[in-house]
Every structure is written in structure tokens, then in C-alpha cells.
Amino acid sequence: MTAPRPVEPEDATAEPWVVEEWSEGPVTPPERDPFYTAPDGWETVACGTVLRTRPVRLALFGRLRQRIDAWQLLFRTRDLENRPHVSVTTVLLPADSGRGSAGGRPLLSYQCAIDAVSGRSFPSYALRWHAHARGTVPQFEFLLALHAVRLGWTVTIPDHEGAEGHWGAPSEPGYCTLDAVRATLSFERAASPADTPVALWGYSGGGLASSWAAEGVAEHAPELNVVGAVLGSPVGDPASAFLRLNGTPYAALPILVVAGLRRTYPEFDRLLHRYVTAEGLAVLTSVERMTTMAAIVRLRGYDFSRHTTLPLTELVALPEMVAIFDEIRPGGTAPEFPMLVVQATHDQIIAVDDVDGQVRRYRDAGASVEYLRDRTSEHITLLPLSVPLSLAWLADRVAGRPPGPGTTTTVFSIALQRRSVAGYGSMASTLLRAVLRRPIRSHTRRRPRTR
Template sequence: MTLRTVIVRSTGAVLACVMALAGPWTAGADPIDDFLNPPQDPALAAPTPLGEPWFVPPPGFENSSPGTVLNTRSVEVGPLITPVRSTQILFRTTDSKDRPVAAATTVIVPTAPWTRPGARPVVAYNMAIDSLGNTCAPSWTLPRGIAPEIAAVQLFLAKNYAVVVTDHQGPRQAYAAGRMAGHAVLDALRAMVNLPSLGLPAESPIAMTGYSGGAIASGWAAQLAPVYAPEVNLVGTAFGGAPIDYRILLGSMNGNAASTLFLAAAMGVAREYPEMFQLMNANGLRLAQIAKDMCVYLLAPGGLVAPIPVQALSDVPNVDRTPIAEEIIRQTRMGGDLTPTTPVFIYHGQQEFWIPKQGAETLYDEWCANGARVRLEEYLGEHLVVAISGLPGSHQWIDDRLAGIPAPAGCSSFGR
């Protein structure tokens, strides 16, 4: 028996066990038949709808401009120390293939007035959602007091900044689909300006930030902004631990303890690029159904139990080198022919093993070669360590940009 046969059979056994616990399933579906004979139907791998009419865009929304406000509601967000008013906005945005979709964002504004010169600054804080289910998105977790990164939001609110937390994975929960994420973040900021009652006009200086999965959204928004949303008043973007290039991650996260998080990212990307489903074998299609509503706290530990390589979910030889895979890897790679025109601060761990620093360094080199203003700082430690140790430098950099202090010209680095 070959090693591949063992992996495939083991994968099937693992999926069968998980199937017994998985759900919920769509009403009217035949989950047993779909599991035994899974069709190449992306709809079976879509997240279960929340059943809240508020998230349903009105008819004809597709004809509105990106950033158009489609719905609003007041919400309570917490736990927070700073007194705030919070508003959720459903807005029109654009997916990875330039199709109109609706997404949600939460705008959190301190009740204390902004007394310094100019309009109140805004931080677009992009959480590392890293999940596949609708109940994992910030618009759902923030009002329920279970958002994992609420402490990071509080740090910015304590400075009297407004904070915008967007469901940057879009309506399909397309984890790791950078174009979708970048569009959503930028259109959320447009929607913010388009709702005057928030008191955040177009003149408000805006900084974007995020770590890990949140860095995907931040970096993509920065490089898409010059063409997609040039009117958004960005003054800078700071992000760390960014997964830049999935070709690199195929070598660092595939078939090991990080494999289920990597597979979840592949499933998220497939929701934006459904041509990927034709590359999946039965086990790949089963996994897409089973994991469709899972949040990161269920996805991340799975690799410790079942370090499934992506190749086990396809019967196509060298599946990652097929024309479909090559094009999607190219489409989801940060950098290339896209370059931000506002300053950027990148930080990364020197001992990163799941998300090697090679990606951040290559991105820095490309952006600098194209004339961007970039500061790269590399710190001792791996992903979780640098998530904390990188905060002082990145937050000071953000404070300076929001205060109107210009970023130094050109590029510079520390620790490389």
C-alpha cells in the first residue's frame, strides 16, 4: 500500500468521524448522500445563513456604487472600558471577481468629543477572522461580547480614535481571499463617510492595521486603494505576520500541525474562485461541507490530530501546479503589480516557521522598487510572540500618521 493510499484512506476516516458531529445542514438537503457522493457544488460548501433579514441587501443593490449604505442599526459592543456608540452598516462592495456583493462593518465611536485640531481620526482595525462560518464574523461576535481581539480595539478607543471593524471576508466568509478583503475594508470606509450621523467626515485621517489574517485585509486594502478607492483619506497602514504568498505557505503549513488552518484558507479562497472545486476529490468536497461553519478555534487545532496535506484532497497529480491553481495563487499573492501610494509599516518575526519572513521581505522589496514608502521591522520570535512585541512600534507609527507627522521618504528596515 502506497503512502498516498494510506493518507487518502486516513483522511476519509477522519472526515467520517467529524461528519457524525458536524452541522447544521441546510433544510431539505440529504447530508448522507451529499457526504457519500459529494457533487462539485460550491453551494454545499457555503456558510449557513444567519437567518437575520438585516443582512439581506435590498433588490437592485447591485446597481449602486461601492460604499453605498444599504442598512444600519445601533448595537452594543463590548466588553469595553471607553464609553462608545456603535453602529453596524450593511454596504455594497465588490468581490474578488469584481461582482457586487454586500458586507457588514461595525463603526465604534467614543462618546467623548474630539477636542484636538481637525476631524476625529479613524483606525480600520481588521481582525484575524481566519474562519469559515458566519457566526465567526465581527458583526456577530462584537455585539455578543465574544470578539477575540476586543482588547486591541480598546487600545485605540482609549486614544479617542473611532474604530471600524469590518467583516472583510465578505458574505461568503472567504477566508484568505485578499481582493475580497481589500475591497470590503475600503468600501466600509466609504460607507462610514456616507453616513453623516457618525460624525466621521471624508477629512477624517484613516489608518489601517491588522495582524496575521487581519494583515491580509490591511495589506490588500493598501495596495488596492490607489485605483479602487483613491478618495479614501488613508494616511498609513501598519500590519504584521502577513501571509503574503500561498506558494510559500504550501511549503510551511501543508501536511503538518498548521495544515487544517491552511486547508481552511484554501476552502475560503475556493468560495471566491469556485473553479477550485473541480480540482477536489471526494474527500476534499466532504471537508468543504464539514468545515463550512467552523471558526478558527475549531479549525486551528485540527492539524495536531489530522495533519492532512492539500494533495490528499485532490486526485490531480501536482495539483498545485495546474493552470487553475497557478492562476489563483497569482491572484491571491500580495504585491506584484499593485503598490500602495500611502506609507506602510510591516513587522514580522525572524523565527516565523508557519509564515516565513521571506514573504514580508519580498513584498518590501517589490513595493520599494515601485516607489512606495515602507518601513520593515523584524523582531525576535515567532508568530504569537511578535503579535504582542510588535504592538508598541506599530501603534506609535500609527499615532504619528494620524497626528499628521509625515512618514520618512523612501524605505528602511530594522532587524533584516
């Protein structure tokens, strides 16, 4: 494992910044949208500083405009090598509530399963009204964020891969997520970060990003009042997933990670040029323009070893590869707050053994982890089925209720849990309101509902 990067100090010497307030503007992909381009002088401000803002209109699948208040914030963060970077987060508030109205509401940072490097897959683009983002996962997850708003949360949805699409990178998604939380609290004029309870939640690639955020709080953003995190199917071991998914219907997923790691690690890119043929490099370049679903369809059954000069098992066993894959494996740092991990035992994408290992590493490091395994679900169905229980668990942390024992429980179906059954009717109501384009308003003005 590589040596830890130096921590960037956050102190009073950071330069002040006058926030630029933009109008919404046209809906264009991030690489062509000037909103995503950092203004001059931004490098000297502290991580989490809001550089510019704009109101935005959001829609289900880019077409069904939602009646909800939303803003986007360009903010300063950092990369794995402690270099300044920028990213964007999308902030959701109940309809007609207005900026600065989040007093009394806790903050939920929801990390989408971006799972691609194309800017079209970033939630800040994919969730906008008239966005052309067919095949992006965040468009499917948007309903979950709307539901959280109805249950009393302010929701922030960061582009946790940063502006350059560093999918698969370690630590960076955590820095970006935590700086998005800082930016959101600043935008919402919170008196102090400690005044607002913060929760982290994500599934699949979003669960991996949430893992890095949970691990990074003590080092990167200790002032935040993070009360808990829900990690849904959080990958566990990217190297294992790379070998297991190669040649399967989901072969594109590890290829997309490789495309992201090329951008993060120059030494990784050099290894690829040494051991991957020109045809294989062309495949990696082609997926940089694809959304997640488009890549899955295009590369169904693709065997990467057809385009390598070494068998894959030997390629990933190279010392340089081992060092990188060790670094991108989560679970090395124990968060100081409780976590809930949910995983399907028959997941066709993320192996339950890999998530078992991540949970074990957290517990060995001293973390409090409740681990719920589902015998009936698979990767796609577990996310919607786990929504009521996940949000209720986070609401309990906000309310100060003690977490359950840090045990592993395997159930027939998470859908049959009491809190799940009680929450599906409310989810159906949110779906109906979204489809009918009714205002998305909070059930409660102060705290999210726990039942």
C-alpha cells in the first residue's frame, strides 16, 4: 500500500472568496458548460469553499420536470495527490422553500452510482431538465433523493468523481463528498457545521464513494457532525470484481473502472500501454464517452484478456498493480460513527464475500457496523427494497437513538422487515407525486420521519 498523502491544512490563512451567482443557463454536458470551469484564483481558497452557484430545474429521466427547489454549487476540493480540484454538487430542498430555509433539517449526502467517466453520467448533468443522459444510473436514483426530501432531509448529490471522472480512485470520492457537504452547509448558511446532523448514503459505486467519505471524515473534515452512514453493496474489493466480471454480461463495469484509474494513476496508464494491445487501448478510450448502460450493452461478454499480452491473473499480480489495487480497496480506516451495510447474498455484480471482507476490515479496525444480508434480492432490486430501512436507520441516528449491535444478520428478504413494509406506501406516494409533477414538500419541518 502506498504511503498516505499529506493532509491539506484548513486554517484561517485561506483566502476569502466572493461567490459568483449565475443564472441557470442552457443544459449542456459538463465539458462544454462554463459553469464547471473554475474561475481565476480559486486554488488558494479552503476545501469546501463555494465558488459559484446557480438555480437549476431537475427532471425524472430528463423529461418529467420536478417541482422542487434545487441549486448547483461549484466548490473547491482536492485530489489524491493533494492538488486543488473543483467539482459540483446538486442541492435539493422542498418546493417553494427558498435558499437558506434548511434550518432544523438534517443533511443527507447521497452518492449516486456514477460508474462511468463521461460527464454525461455526472448527476449534476443527468438530473437536469432536458439533459440527454440516456443510460445513466443517477437518473434512476433521483426518485430516492426526492423521497428523502419528502421525509424531512435536505439532500446534496455530489459529482464525487470530481470534474475529471476519476472513477475507482481511492480517498478522492471521500474528499469530494465531504467538501460538497461543507459547501452545502455554507450555502444554506448553517451557523456552524456542528449544528447540522449529516448522514452519508450510497449504493454500489455510490456505496464505494460513501465508504471513502466515511473513512475520510476524521482526517479531512473533522468539524462535520456525521451521525451515520449506509453503505449499500459497496464493492468491497475492486480487484476481485475486475477478475470476476471479465467476460460476463457486466464486463463493462470493470473496464470503466480501468478507464477511470488511467486518469488517476500515471503509472497505471504506463502499465496498460506496456501490456495491453492497441485494440485494447482503443476499447478503453471508447468507453470514456459512454454512459454506464451504453457501455454494458456494447461490451456485453467482453474478455479483456483478448487484448493483453499477459493473462489477467498475471497482470493483476504485478507488484505495481498489486500496490494500486491494495490502495483502492476500502475498509482500512474505522469511522468514529456507526454504519449500516446492506448486501444481497446472490448479487450478480458485487460478490457477498468481497463485502464480507470490507465489513470485517472495518470491525477489526474498531468500527461499529451493522451488516444486513438479503438472501432473496440481487444487485438491482436490493437498492429500492432497502430504501425505507436505510432512511429509517439514518433518521434514528439523527434522533440520537443508539445503533443496534455490530452483528451480521442474514434475512430471507429485506422487504419483509417491519420498517421496510411500513415505508413502501410512502415511496409509492413519492413516485406518484413525481410522475404527476406535484410539488415535492417535506412531511415534517424539523426532523426526518423514523417510521
